Amino acid sequence: MKHSDQHADRRLWIRSLIWGLLLVVCVVGIAHAEGLFRWLEPDARQVIYQRAQFYELLGRHLLVVGIAALVTIFFGVGAGIxxxxxxxxxxxxxxxxxxxxxxxxxxxxxxxxAVPVLGFGTLPIIIALMLYGLLPIVRNTLAGLQDVNEEIKVASRAMGMTPLQTLYQVELPLAAPVILAGIRTSVTINIATAALGATVGASNLGDPIIAGIINGNMAYVTQGALIIALLALTIDSLFDGLQGRLRQRLSSPQRLS
Amino acid sequence: MSLLDALPTPKLRRGGYPNAVLVSMSIVMLAVLWGLDAVSVAPNRIVQGTGVGVLGAIGLPGAFLASLLILAIGGLACQPGRTNYAAALGAVVLLLALMPFGLMVASYFLIDPALPQARLGIGASYWLILFILLLCLIELRLRLALTRLLPGLLLAGVGLLWWLCASLWLDDLALVQEFKARDRQFMRAVGQHIVLVGVAVGVSIVLGGLLAMLMRRFKRLQKSAFAVLNFLQTIPSLALFGLLLAPLAWLAANVPVLAQVGVSGIGNTPALIALVAYSLLPMVRNTYIALEQVSPDTLEAATAMGMRRGQQFWQVRLPLALPVLLEGVRITTVQAIGLTAVAALIGAGGLGTFIFQGLGQAAMDMVLLGALPILVLALLVDAALGALAEALRPGGIQ
Known part of the structure; x- marks a missing residue:
């Protein structure tokens, strides 16, 4: 049983490695694949998105989603607790x-x-992402903490644990899988919503798609869409691996004894 | 709503402890009322408006009345009890009902009739107080253990009043002006939005139902089908719309029959394909779970009563599965309402058009004209389908 679990675990990590590699290949390789995109859009003047390097766009996208995720995890889990x-x-x-x-x-x-209140640019995106991403995390933190068996909490108190110790050593570890699922939902939604931020003046991976739609250039659209999709799949498979490891840790008897 | 079912219903405590929630919300509302801009005035559509505080907008008597009502909510919550909560509910509804009249007073004070282009924008404190009042309404509903019906009726009454005020007297409000400038377009956009959502959800109910049935028949299909649907759900909407554009445009250009049927890179076809692709996962998942969770004992009883397989399905399994199935329809529809807004980017029409046009022109009230109805539509569908699912839930099933 344990062996097969480890096997499944390794397979999850390999999957995220593959998606990550594909992402890197696309980010680096698209600039050199002019022939391919020329075939897609024979009449356009340019077929490779030039206004910014793809790795810059990817970096900005990750930065926005990352900041929003850190803040939402802090406040969301905090509010839930x-x-x-x-x-x-x-x-x-x-x-x-x-x-x-x-x-x-x-x-x-x-x-x-968020835009009328906060204006155009990257900041409104981050704040909108925070507000929106907070909800799944709060919801799952609540669900996870309330699912913790009352008897276990009583037992930990009987063992002489302070309320703080109960929280950190009993409640949070037991609720962790549900909380992690909430964080995963939040981040997945945020990657998609951040791309829409290109319409309110934030420069990120949504940019090539919007520019392509406006100019009728399918090559731009495909480049942006491909990279966002691969980014989302990479992050999602990373969460898959994390959840697998967490499940394994909670179910393995050696750890608990 | 499933989370809420698990919560202990808050008890009404007699005397003693003040209700911290309502008291703190009333303090925040007071701070917001006096600290932030209530409205903004702009000489025309594009210029950024200048903010005006509460004293400038509704004068000292108005500000005094508003503060008094807000204080009343907090004061009543200091001595919780059924009567006091009911009175606080009255104060909340009164405040909500008075809000459009505040705008009327503000437009009388601030808008110069000599400037036909001048308009009144709604400011930060106005939105925030509206939002907090709705939170108060939720809190009071939970404390008083009311059903959804009464607050729903109250809100419908307030909404009707607002609509009346907006259409009769609030001509200077920027939102109303944006609406009046394109009311036909607006109605058409609402229609398009509802049709797109309806078709997408309809198709995914049929396809999702079929897929769930197939999964129950061929268990091996289950894992791979869920993997594919999960995969689709992970891809961001903008990317999926984008990835559909190129192949569909190519098909339309190279297969004339398809172009005649209406397939094209931009427009309804990619929008509908993407919407259905997203809708399938929640639909299939809930249908499958709904059909599987029907207790085997009940089915055995049906067999023992001499029901045939078909009868068993239509008369026992499906009715018992219906609430969970409807939950799937609810999630799918709410999600589709939001995604259809994104579809406006690829020319599918609908309310998203206003959002993205407004963002392009930096006309914020046009953005609101698109975003607010989407929000209202999502909340209405959520409430209606939630209530329907609750009504269909048989008494004995948890």
């Missing part, structure tokens, strides 16, 4: 309701509503 403690319990119903209601808000609408 705060409202499940004794002092914050008053806020629990409202926060839970808000987190599930927030799933209804379309990301595009959130992005569009």
């Amino acid at each position: 705060a409202v499940t403690r004794k002092k914050g319990r008053d806020f629990l119903p409202l926060v839970a309701q808000l987190a599930s209601l927030g799933q209804t808000f379309p990301p595009v609408a959130v992005l569009a509503l």
Whole structure:
């Protein structure tokens, strides 16, 4: 059993390695693949997106998503923990309701509503991503913490653990898979929404797609779309590997003893 | 809503502890009311408006009335109890109902009738207070353990009042002016949006149902089908739309029959393909789970009663599966409403057109004209399908 688990684990990491390699190949190789894209768009003056290097666009995309993810994880998990403690319990119903209601808000609408308040550029994107990405994390943190068996918590208290120790050594490790799933949802949505940020003046991987649609240049569109898709698949498979490892750690008896 | 079901219903506590949630929200509202701009005034459509605080917008009496009502909400929450919560609910609804009249007063004070292009924008504190009031409404609904019906009716009444004010007296409001300048276009866009979402969801219900049935028949299909659908769901919407453009344009150019049917790189075809591709995963997943989770005991009882396989499916399995199935339809539809907005980028029309045109022209009120209806549409569909699923849930099933 354990052996096959490790095997599956390794396969997950290999998959993310393959997607990552494809991503790197595309980012480096597209500039040299003029012939290929010329075939796609024979009449255009340029067939390779020139306004910025692809690795710069990728870097900016990752930076925006990364900052938003770090902040949302900090505040989202923090809020989830705060409202499940004794002092914050008053806020629990409202926060839970808000987190599930927030799933209804379309990301595009959130992005569009952020612009009138915050203006054009990269900052509104980051803030819109933070606001939107917060909800799945809060929701899953709540679900994960509330799923922790009451008897286990009582047992840890009986063992003489302080509430803080219970939180760090019992509740959070047990809730970790659910919380991680929330973070995965949040990051996946954010990669897609950040691409839409190109329409509000942020320069990232959405840029070639928007420029291609406006100029009717399918080669640009394909280049941007290919790289974003590969980025999303790489990150997603990384989360897959992380979740696999977490599951393994929680289910392996050696660790718990 | 499933998360909420698991929550303990908050108990009404007699006296003693103040309700921290309402008290803090009332303090925040007061700070926002006096600290941020309530409205903005612009001489024409493109110029950035200048902000005006609450005193300039509704004068001292208006600001006093608003502060009093907000204080009342916080004050009533200090002594929680059924009557006090009901009174706080009254104050919240009154504030919501008075908000458009505040805008009317502001436009009377601030808009010079000699400037026909002048317009009133809605400021940060106005939006924030509206948002916090809605949060108060949710909190009060939970504390008073009301069903969704009463707050829904109250909100519908307030919405009707707002609509009336906007169409009769709020001509100076920038949002209203944007709407009046393109009301036909707006109605057409709403229609297009609903048709696109409807067709995509309809197709994915049929395809998703078929796929789920096939998965139940051929278990081996299950893993690979879910893998493919998961894969599709991971790809960002803009990228999927983009990746469909090139091959479809090529097909339309090289296969004349397809071009005649309406296939093209830009427009409805790629939009619908992408929408269906995204909708399939939640649809198939929920249909499959819904059909599988029906308890074997119930099915055995149906067999024992002499039902044939077909009867069993239509009269036992499907009705029992319906609430979870509808949950899938709800998730799919809400998701499709948002994605259709993105489809405007590839020329599919719908409300997203206003968002992206407005962003292009830096006309923020046009962006609002696109974004607000999308939000309202998503919330309405969510509430309606959620209520339907709840109504269809048989009494004994959890």
